[in-house]
Amino acid sequence: MRNVLKRAGRAAAVALTGVVLAAGAAGCTGGGLGLPFGDKGQDDETIRVTPDDRAKDVAPDGRLEVTVEDGRLERVVVTRVEDAQRAVVPGTIARDGRSWRPSDGARLSLAAKYTVDAVALDGDGRRAARHTTFTTAVPERxxxxxxxxxxxxxxxxxxxxxxxxxxxxxxxxxxxxxxxxxxxxxxxxxxxxxxxxxxxxxxxxxxxxxxxxxxxxxxxxxxxxxxxxxxxxxxxxxxxxxSQVSRVDAEKHFMEVRRDGDLVSTVPITAGAPKSTTYNGKMVVTELYDVTRMNGATVGFTKEDGKGEYDIKDVPHAMRLTDSGTFLHGNYWAAESVFGKENVSHGCVGLRDVKGGGADTPAGWFFDRTLVGDVVEVVNSPDRQVAPDNGLGGWxxxxxxxxxxxxxxxxx
Known part of the structure; x- marks a missing residue:
């Protein structure tokens, strides 16, 4: 989850793994759900991306665009990833801010994976984010x-x-x-x-x-x-x-951060509530976002009308821990009193933050000191141990x- 103005020089997302890790909207999973991401029930997407999230066999000269119906696109970055050399697809946001398209002559590579990271502002200045991936056609056989x-x-x-x-x-x-x-x-x-x-x-x-x-x-x-x-x-x-290994104690509501074996900080947290507990076990940070959207519908938390129990378009300082949607992220909507005291999340681990993401908050402090590949271990949660193929859970x-x-x- 991302403060794009404060960190304009940082990539929109540091995305990593060769397995499919991201989708149109993120979400906190309850450990018992283990549901994959998807765009089901997402007709109200603020930011629309073509090709669809997780699309395969996209033609190198196929349609590629990012649009918003209301507001303006603030930033769009399309990147070829998981190759010997990252490459950004050149493109331009239209003068009215409603669309982004590749520059004339820009062409996608065959047999490549691309990420699309977009941030938009609505008429009231509220920020929304979208991250999708797609892969281009691989030659037959x-x-x-x-x-x-x-x-x-x-x-x-x-x-x-x-x-x-x-x-x-x-x-x-x-x-x-x-x-x-x-x-x-x-x-x-x-x-x-x-x-x-x-x-x-x-x-x-x-x-x-x-x-x-x-x-x-x-x-x-x-x-x-x-x-x-x-x-x-x-x-x-x-x-x-x-080396940075962080140990989240879901029962005591604190996270110990150890750098090269030494304790550098003890941070108050909130973990999964009793009906949506957090996985136990060793998880590895695989993606970092200054800001992202989290919609409960993508991971099975829905109301009777099929919409998500929550839909937060500007979750700050997000660090992905599992494919199924477990994040360690900044939380500005919960009362400050819950951190270190109660577990109120839908399965994620929350750190205190402010709207837009603050550099001097617990979430901002931890985010700025985290690398992809850092270990976060959750203990004393009533849930089961995370599966070894859910993210990089092989440890x-x-x-x-x-x-x-x-x-x-x-x-x-």
């Missing part, structure tokens, strides 16, 4: 792996390397062998498959700060399924930054169980 983290990024010590494939993989051992991950200093890294379209890699314990990691992707002409071959051949590197599996999910090891 070919496959690609969308991966995170990004090339040359600096990440937290809990980062898990994640691949989401454009087509189901049947020869998983061949694909896994074609992805080599090395580090300096060296550690053992193992792969784990979640189904036929996702492959994650991690070491036995969190990375050491300062580690430099190299991904050698040699998927070109590797047969992932009968008659279907890879097209990637590239090297990607990333660096592990300082909740033992090393033995993790390695058992490797197709290479299974193949001997």
């Amino acid at each position: 070919r496959f690609i792996g969308y991966f995170s983290p990004e090339h040359r990024s600096t990440v937290g010590t809990g980062m898990i390397v994640s691949f989401g494939f454009s087509r189901p993989i049947s020869d998983r051992a061949a694909v896994e062998r074609a992805i080599r991950i090395t580090s300096d200093p060296p550690v053992e890294v193992a792969g784990h498959w979640f189904g036929r379209e996702r492959l994650d890699f991690r070491p036995s314990a969190y990375w050491e700060p300062g580690t430099r990691v190299t991904l050698d992707l040699r998927l070109r002409d590797v047969q992932g399924a009968p008659g279907v071959y890879g097209i990637q051949d590239r090297t990607v590197t990333f660096t592990v930054g300082r 909740n599996m033992s090393w033995t169980r993790w390695k058992a999910g490797s197709a290479v090891r299974a193949a001997g």
Whole structure:
């Protein structure tokens, strides 16, 4: 969730993982729901994006636009992500502020993933945000792996390397062998498959700060399924930054923030209310937003008329923890007295904030000190443990169980 004026130089969103992580509106999930995002019941979207969120096989010369019926677009950023080099699609907001379109001659790349991040102001100066993703067409009989983290990024010590494939993989051992991950200093890294379209890699314990990691992707002409071959051949590197692990105690209503093992702050929080509890377990920050929209309808919190129990268009300082919609975020609408005292959220972890996001609030302080890849662990919640494939939840599996999910090891 984002204060675009205060942080104009920061990307609209730092988005990461090769699995689908975001949709038209975010939402706090109750741990028991575990529902995916979607645009169902979202006919009232303030900001409309074409192609639709999560669209696949988009033509490189297909229609790409962002529009608002009321108010004005403040900022639109369309970015090719999960490649060896990020690239922003050039475009212009119309003079009346109602639409954004690519510049003449701008063309999307084949076999690529794009994010769209837009911020708009209505007639009363209220800010709304939208984040969507789409992927362009992959040549017939070919496959690609969308991966995170990004090339040359600096990440937290809990980062898990994640691949989401454009087509189901049947020869998983061949694909896994074609992805080599090395580090300096060296550690053992193992792969784990979640189904036929996702492959994650991690070491036995969190990375050491300062580690430099190299991904050698040699998927070109590797047969992932009968008659279907890879097209990637590239090297990607990333660096592990300082260690930051934060422990949220849902029963005591506080979060301990530890930097390189030392306690640097104890922050009052509010977690999931009794009817919409927060997952327990280790979760990894995968996206950062100065501001975002959260609509309960996207994660199953609806009223009798089908509309969301809540629809907050300007949630500040949002850090995504799960695919299903768990965030750690700023909260300006709850009474200040609940932080450190009560659990009142729909499953997210809330930090005190102000409308528009304040740099000197607990949420602003934590947001400005967070990297994608940082670990947030929730304890003492009445809910179950987060699933290992819900976001980058693989740290909740033992090393033995993790390695058992490797197709290479299974193949001997």
